[in-house]
Amino acid sequence: MYLFVTVGSHKFDELIEYMDTEEFHHFLKKLGFAQMTMQIGSSSYIPKLIYKNNKNNNINNNNKKEEDDDNGYNLLKKVKYFTYQNDLNKFYDKADLIVSHGGAGTTFECLRKNKKILLVVNKKLMNNHQMEFAHFMGTSNYVEICISLETLMENIYTCLKKKSYSVFPKPNNTESFLRDLQKLMHGR
Numbered sequence: 574m575y576l577f578v579t580v581g582s583h584k585f586d587e588l589i590e591y592m593d594t595e596e597f598h599h600f601l602k603k604l605g606f607a608q609m610t611m612q613i614g615s616s617s618y619i620p621k622l623i624y625k626n627n628k629n630n631n632i633n634n635n636n637k638k639e640e641d642d643d644n645g646y647n648l649l650k651k652v653k654y655f656t657y658q659n660d661l662n663k664f665y666d667k668a669d670l671i672v673s674h675g676g677a678g679t680t681f682e683c684l685r686k687n688k689k690i691l692l693v694v695n696k697k698l699m700n701n702h703q704m705e706f707a708h709f710m711g712t713s714n715y716v717e718i719c720i721s722l723e724t725l726m727e728n729i730y731t732c733l734k735k736k737s738y739s740v741f742p743k744p745n746n747t748e749s750f751l752r753d754l755q756k757l758m759h760g761r
Contacts, residue, residue, distance in 0.1 A: 574605045577668035579612040579661065581676045585695045586618040588674075589654075591722050593620040599647040600726050604733060608651040610664055615656070623652045670733060675703035675718075684715055684741035691732045693719040714739040 578592060589611060591597060601609065611620060661679075665671060665686055673679045675692040683690045692707040704720075711718035717732035719725050 574607065574669040575667050576601060576606050576609040576670050576672065577612075577661075577664045578609065578672045579664075579679055580614040580616060580674045580695070581612075581679065582614050582657070583674065583695060583698060584615045584617065585613075585674055585693075585697075586616045587697075587722060588672075588693055588695070589613050589616050589620060590618045591725060592672075593618070593622050595622065595647060597726070598622065598649050598652075600729075601649060602647060604730070606669075607649055609649050610652075611654040612658070612661065612664070613654050613656055620652070620654050622648055623654065670729065672729070675707045677706055680706075680710060680716065681741075687741075689732050689735075689738070690716045691719055691728055692716050693722070693725065693728075715741055 578588070580588060592609070592611065613620070662682075665683055665688060668688060671679075671683050671688050671690045673683070673690055673692055675694050680690060680692065692703075692710060694704050694707050696704075707716070707718045710716045715738055717728055717735065719728040
């Protein structure tokens with residue numbers, strides 16, 4: 574399985590750093606993931622396990638079970654990152670799960686592709702419109718939301734195991750959705 578992570582143009586070091594841990598890689602492998610790509614935006618944290626991954630992964634000299642080895646073998650098979658790209662559609666298309674910063678554009682694009690999305694709210698943003706947007710999308714059953722990195726793994730598990738989410742309206746049928754969203758954003 575393939576995980577795509579996107580933080581948009583803002584800095585979200587906490588999320589990228591959390592996903593760059595052996596514990597998180599091990600968790601993903603247990604769920605069946607083999608690959609992860611991270612769009613890190615303007616984050617100052619640069620993933621480090623990608624280098625350990627390239628040196629150690631798929632090497633098993635002692636024929637140990639992967640679950641028993643702490644020397645880097647619990648890392649995903651393929652991990653990449655980049656700052657920005659003009660078009661993320663190839664990543665969305667390939668992904669079994671998308672973990673996103675909660676930007677409306679990204680969310681709508683992924684929902685139109687019928688992708689499972691976990692919105693992770695970046696609490697450090699001023700006037701956190703992402704929190705309101707994520708709450709609306711979550712309570713409307715379009716996405717799963719994560720309010721704290723402490724629950725990220727649990728939220729990923731829930732998102733993957735959930736059988737169905739609400740079907741996102743087609744572009745010609747979005748008027749009522751947009752009205753509801755405007756009411757939410759303008760407090761009416």
